[in-house]
Amino acid sequence: MCELLEVSRTAFYARRTAKPGLRAVRDAELTGQIAEVHARSRGTYGAPRIHAVLKREGALCGRRRVARLMRAAGLEGRYRRRRHLTTVPDSRAATRPDLVLRQFGPDLVGVDTRWCGDITYVPTAEGWLYLATVIDIASRRVIGWATADHLRTDLVNLGYRSPAEYETALAA
Structure with missing residues (x-):
């Protein structure tokens, strides 16, 4: 050998x-x-x-x-994940008026008069889950919510209900 x-x-x-x-x-x-x-x-x-x-x-x-x-x-350190870019502002879009005038404090007399919406991003094993909510500012009740795997306008539209639709949903 x-x-x-x-x-x-x-x-x-x-x-x-x-x-x-x-x-x-x-x-x-x-x-x-x-x-x-x-x-x-x-x-x-x-x-x-x-x-x-x-x-x-x-x-x-x-x-x-x-x-x-x-x-x-087989050792390696942990590192922070990169932030996920979620909002891409459109420079050509028209600005919307602030109808609430930045007053987000609760007003018990004004139930169902001022609503506020928000979108939350939840990381899951399958990717991002987007949760859109509409909340009554006075009562802090969730008026409507919707989830999706995208961040397009129809997600926010699904989370909105009119007061009549809200009452119908509560009665059911």
Whole structure:
């Protein structure tokens, strides 16, 4: 076999009985320290922060070595997800008048006279779920709501009910 692989017998047996090198031993020790720091940070620290902690603790290693050992150990830091762009304003659209005049405080006399709408984005396993609600400002009751997988105008139109439709829905 040594002739076929063009390796001397001495090299074959030396490699077979050799102990791991100093670098491999140091990598194993460093991997243990990295895993400990990663666990202390509850899995949030990545290679740069773990390198900074190890440096403070006196370990001599480079950031790229820490990154390589983290990859080999299957460790990675958490990162914030990118914000999902949800609203794209139309510069050509006409501005709507503020009929409430920015007065969102409850007025018990004005039940069913001032309504406020809002849209909420809910991340799910299948993507974003959009929830549109219409709330009576005085009573804080939800007048109507609708959900969809898109953020188009018809979602908001589905959430709106007229007072007559609202009373009919309550009676049913």
